[in-house]
Amino acid sequence: MIAGTASDAIVLDSPAARARAYLGLTIATACWASAFVLGKVALREMTPLVLATWRYVVATLVLVPFVVRARAVAPPSRALSAGVIGPLAVMVVTGGVLYPWLFLASLARTSAANTSLLIALNPILTLLLSPLVGERLVRKQVLGALLAFAGAVVVISRGNLDELLALRIDTGDLLALVAAACWATFNLTSRLVVGRLPAATVNLAVYAGGAIALGLLGLGDDPVTQLEHATLAVLGAVVAMAILSSVVAGQLFLDGVRDAGVGRAVVFIYLVPVLTAMLSVIVLGEQLSGAQLGGGIAVLAGLLLTTRGSAR
Numbered sequence: 001m002i003a004g005t006a007s008d009a010i011v012l013d014s015p016a017a018r019a020r021a022y023l024g025l026t027i028a029t030a031c032w033a034s035a036f037v038l039g040k041v042a043l044r045e046m047t048p049l050v051l052a053t054w055r056y057v058v059a060t061l062v063l064v065p066f067v068v069r070a071r072a073v074a075p076p077s078r079a080l081s082a083g084v085i086g087p088l089a090v091m092v093v094t095g096g097v098l099y100p101w102l103f104l105a106s107l108a109r110t111s112a113a114n115t116s117l118l119i120a121l122n123p124i125l126t127l128l129l130s131p132l133v134g135e136r137l138v139r140k141q142v143l144g145a146l147l148a149f150a151g152a153v154v155v156i157s158r159g160n161l162d163e164l165l166a167l168r169i170d171t172g173d174l175l176a177l178v179a180a181a182c183w184a185t186f187n188l189t190s191r192l193v194v195g196r197l198p199a200a201t202v203n204l205a206v207y208a209g210g211a212i213a214l215g216l217l218g219l220g221d222d223p224v225t226q227l228e229h230a231t232l233a234v235l236g237a238v239v240a241m242a243i244l245s246s247v248v249a250g251q252l253f254l255d256g257v258r259d260a261g262v263g264r265a266v267v268f269i270y271l272v273p274v275l276t277a278m279l280s281v282i283v284l285g286e287q288l289s290g291a292q293l294g295g296g297i298a299v300l301a302g303l304l305l306t307t308r309g310s311a312r
Contacts, residue, residue: 033275035245049218056211058242095186096210102179109172118176144305151298
């Protein structure tokens, strides 16, 4: 049921608190966007599965000292750990293993445009299902998310109506839809965990589990040999992806879910294709079409509508 007020579980009446939460989410999306540009560099010499594996391995190694230090300062109680172990396991399976696996499998069977368009359903799915984790749907949130989704679709498709009309659901597209559902499940479950465990601990579990699973799946691609033969530029891209789009973005996104609620936090994901297009123009010299510019404006308008006012 759509209510006229925001979630009772979240209070962001302070302008400073709102600004802090939304700034963190904006930085997170910028870090995710950078992964698309850095990924193009790394994929010159690495297969997608191997790239994902080493990205998660590096992210795990970066997070370990932070988690060890945090546990030394404030060891978690046994009761608290037991209360989150189930939701955390769901996050590891859906976000660390199934989502990247299904995403890559989808890319192998359908176009990148189709995959991106279908994955873009994730924030909408998350928002509509957010009452399952104690948040209330707000009318303007739904309208804002739909506007941002429409803008993201225009940016991803470059305004090509023929591409949208030609979208057909085949095996690869079904895998993309399941991937979007896995990501939405990860987002929703994070709402049950972020208030009880540090974000670094949550991300360490997700990336460590993902590194092991993806490493096993990618054994046929010989990940060690690919790493040994990688150039410094590719190694730098992998490390940058791990730090920016995994560690930093993961931390800021979970903080945003904790402080602003999952319904508001996920809509910021629609900034990713907009920022990716901008970075592609700056770094890769690609062209930005008028349709993409209009789509970006729609995304920003949707975000403003979604985050406007206090979050209570």
